[in-house]
Each structure stands twice: as structure tokens, then as C-alpha cells.
Amino acid sequence: MKLASAQLFAVLLLSGLLTVPAAWAQTIYSWTDEDGITHFTDRKPDTDREVTVQKAIAEPESPLEIRRSGPDDDPVWWFRNRLAGPLAVRLSLAESDNVVSEPELPRVFILPGETESELVTLGPLDPRRSWRYRFQTEAVVGSPEAVHRPPGPYRPPFAPGESFTIGQAFGGAFSHSDAQSFHAVDIAMPVGTAIHAARAGVVMDIARYFHRAGTDRDRDGPRANFVRILHDDGTMAVYAHLDYEGVRVHPGERVARGQYIGRSGNTGYSSGPHLHFVIQKNRDMALVSVPFEFEGAGGGAVTPRERLRLSAPDARTPGSSL
Numbered sequence: 311m312k313l314a315s316a317q318l319f320a321v322l323l324l325s326g327l328l329t330v331p332a333a334w335a336q337t338i339y340s341w342t343d344e345d346g347i348t349h350f351t352d353r354k355p356d357t358d359r360e361v362t363v364q365k366a367i368a369e370p371e372s373p374l375e376i377r378r379s380g381p382d383d384d385p386v387w388w389f390r391n392r393l394a395g396p397l398a399v400r401l402s403l404a405e406s407d408n409v410v411s412e413p414e415l416p417r418v419f420i421l422p423g424e425t426e427s428e429l430v431t432l433g434p435l436d437p438r439r440s441w442r443y444r445f446q447t448e449a450v451v452g453s454p455e456a457v458h459r460p461p462g463p464y465r466p467p468f469a470p471g472e473s474f475t476i477g478q479a480f481g482g483a484f485s486h487s488d489a490q491s492f493h494a495v496d497i498a499m500p501v502g503t504a505i506h507a508a509r510a511g512v513v514m515d516i517a518r519y520f521h522r523a524g525t526d527r528d529r530d531g532p533r534a535n536f537v538r539i540l541h542d543d544g545t546m547a548v549y550a551h552l553d554y555e556g557v558r559v560h561p562g563e564r565v566a567r568g569q570y571i572g573r574s575g576n577t578g579y580s581s582g583p584h585l586h587f588v589i590q591k592n593r594d595m596a597l598v599s600v601p602f603e604f605e606g607a608g609g610g611a612v613t614p615r616e617r618l619r620l621s622a623p624d625a626r627t628p629g630s631s632l
Contacts, residue, residue, distance in 0.1 A: 373397055373515070374449045375426075386431050387445075391421035394561035395514035395540040396453040398592055401430060401445060408434050408441040418595065420453055423514070424562070451515070452592035456544025463605040463612070464508040465567055466622040467497075467549060467587050473621040474499045477584060479614045480601065485527075485579065493599035494588035495614045501583045502556075503574040505549055506622070508587070508604075510567045511539040513559045514546060518572075521554035523580040534578020534586075537571050545600065550586035551577050 341361045355361060374397060375390040391397040402416035403409065411432045419429050434441040468474060478484055478496035486494050515538040524530040535552035537559060553575030559565055576583040589602045603611040607621040614620075 372449075373451065374399065374421075374447070376447070380431075384431070384433055386428055388426055389419070389421060389429050390426040391423060393451065393515050394423045394512060395451070395538075395546070396423060396544075397421045398450045398452065398454055398595060399429070400448040400595055403443055404446040405442070405444040407443070408436055408439050409443045410435045418454070420455075448595060450592050450595050450597055451538070452540075452546055452590070452597070453544050454592045454594060456591040458545045458589065458591060458600045458602075459543045460509065460541075460545075460602065463603040463610075464547075464589075465506070466604050466620050467505055467508045467585060468499070468622050469504045469506060469570075470568070470622050470624050472503075473619055474503075476614055476616055476618045476620055479616045479618070482616065484581075489596065489598040490590060491586075491588060491599055493601045494586060497585045497587065497620065499574050499583060499585055501553055501573075501575050503585070504570055505537075505552065505572045505574055505585060507539060507565045507567055507569045507571050508547055509539070509541055511541040511547065511565060513561050513563045513565060513571075514538045514540040515561060516557045516559065518552070518555055518557035520577045523551070523576045523578060525579065525581055527579050530579040532578075534580070535575060536578075539565060539571075545589055545591045548586070548588050548590060550588075551575055551580050551584060553577070 341355060341357055341359045343359065373391065373393045375392060377388050377390075378385050379388060380386045389399055398418055398420055400416060400418045403411070409432055411430055413430065415430065419427070421427055432443060474497050476495050477498045478486055480486065480493050480495070482496065486492055517535050520533045520535050522533065534550045535554065535556060536548055536550040537552065537557055539547045541547065549571065551574070553573040554577065556573035556575050558570060558572045565571060574583065574585045588599050590597055590599050603613055604620060605623055606612040607623050609623060612618070612620070
């Protein structure tokens with residue numbers, strides 16, 4: 311007797327803040343022509359009529375897409391990483407009866423960026439008996455093999471010659487208490503401030519269509535605009551709370567240290583305009599922040615601390631091209 315395999319139950323444990331990309335949305339323009347017909351478009355219309363602009367509401371979206379192929383008695387499960395960088399996926403059988411898997415589970419798989427992979431096949435241990443199973447899936451951005459080895463201090467993430475104050479540093483009482491944000495800094499700055507890459511890398515993920523802020527961590531935490539940049543050592547820099555449509559890079563793009571990447575804002579879990587900057591790595595299937603230093607105005611290393619006035623060095627400062 312055959313028994314159709316159980317439906318997949320994907321439990322995505324993505325460590326909360328900023329690990330979930332936003333579903334792409336659009337700005338919608340509407341206007342009424344001289345015949346009374348209302349038009350809608352996602353491009354700014356060339357008309358002298360009054361135009362209404364509506365910001366589409368974005369929603370968080372999983373970076374992992376899962377599909378099944380094959381018959382019920384010989385299913386093959388495929389996993390697609392939507393990010394432009396590695397995604398670690400741990401598969402286990404939360405429930406199973408008369409099931410054998412190839413490879414044996416639980417197991418952690420590292421999915422390269424923007425790829426789809428056949429990870430596991432399942433079948434009955436005894437073909438004469440019915441069988442059933444239920445997956446549990448955990449996905450965390452980045453590779454657990456990453457080791458933080460920066461070539462030097464990080465460049466302050468704003469334009470050369472600009473200065474801003476760190477409002478919350480490592481272990482900040484307001485929101486830097488969990489592992490993924492403990493070594494983060496919040497830099498107070500007006501909405502629309504130019505943000506520059508602190509270190510070279512590849513844009514792994516972005517969100518740009520959120521346009522609201524709030525202080526409900528569960529509701530507002532995943533709804534910040536951000537840029538996540540993957541470094542050569544496998545660590546990742548996150549630039550968060552960016553302005554609505556304020557991201558100026560795209561996934562897969564290689565950016566240089568000091569390159570303009572977007573505008574600061576006040577989106578997501580935020581009580582006021584600022585830039586949230588953090589270096590993260592995947593440590594044993596948990597996203598954690600790591601300590602770092604900024605390059606000071608004189609070219610030396612500066613440890614972030616609250617109320618520190620941080621200045622971005624001029625491009626001609628020795629060491630500023632790291």
C-alpha cells in the first residue's frame with residue numbers, strides 16, 4: 311500500500327532582525343484623464359493632470375524556496391536560495407514513520423547564492439508498509455565557515471569629511487542585547503544622509519520598499535530597509551533603517567569600499583532617524599554580531615562607544631583604500 315508523503319512544514323528560524331528580505335513592491339501612480347478614465351501605472355506618467363502617488367506595502371519574504379518533484383512514493387525535495395550569497399539550511403525529520411532519507415538527516419547544507427539544489431530524497435524503509443514524515447527546516451544567512459578577518463578598520467559608513475554621533479554602541483541597553491545585534495552601532499543622522507560601504511564586498515540582499523517605523527520589535531523588526539554586503543571572509547555587513555526606495559545597489563553587485571550605496575532613513579524597528587550598522591556571521595546556525603573597529607579621522611583604529619563623534623576620513627587619508 312502506498313501512502314502519499316506528508317506535506318512539508320518549513321520552520322524558518324531566521325534570527326529576527328534583518329535576516330528576511332522584503333518582497334519587491336512598487337510605487338503606484340494614478341490619475342484621471344479628460345475623459346474621466348482613471349489610469350494606474352508603476353512609472354511616473356508624463357501628464358499635467360493631478361497624479362496620486364501610493365506607496366505599495368512590502369511584506370517580508372523567505373530567502374528559501376522549497377518544492378517537491380517526483381511521485382508520492384519517491385519524492386525529491388529541491389531548495390532554492392534566493393539570496394546572492396550563501397544560505398545554511400539544516401534539515402531534520404520532526405516526525406517520521408518507516409522512512410529512510412538520502413542523505414541521512416539531520417544535516418546542514420550550504421546553498422550557494424541564487425542556486426537551486428536537490429538536497430534530499432525520501433522513501434519507505436519497508437515498501438510493504440505505509441510511511442509518513444514531516445520536515446523541520448532551519449535557514450540562516452551566511453556560511454558557518456566564515457571567520458572575521460578584516461583587512462583593517464572599517465570605514466565609517468558615510469561620506470568623506472562628514473561627522474555623526476554614535477547613539478548606541480556595543481551592548482546598548484535599548485536594543486543591542488541579543489547576539490545578532492550586541493556588537494552593532496546606531497549612528498544618529500538625518501533622513502536622506504548618503505551611506506557609503508564600510509568595506510568592499512558583494513551585495514547579498516536588500517530591502518527598499520518599507521516606509522514606516524515603530525517600536526514593536528515583532529511587528530517592525532523585519533520591516534526595515536537595508537543592504538546586506540557579503541565580505542571575502544564570509545562575514546556580512548548590514549546597513550539598516552534606510553529610506554523608502556533609498557537603496558542604490560542591487561543583489562549580486564560588487565561594491566568598493568567607500569562606494570555610495572543608499573540613503574539613511576527611519577524604517578522598521580526604530581524610534582528616530584539613524585543608521586544601524588553591524589558585522590554579522592553565521593556561527594553554528596545562529597546569526598551573531600562580531601566586534602569591529604572604525605577607521606578614525608587620522609587613519610588609526612577607533613573602538614565604537616556611545617556619544618563618540620565619528621568622522622569619515624578623506625579619501626586621501628593613508629589606509630583609507632583598504
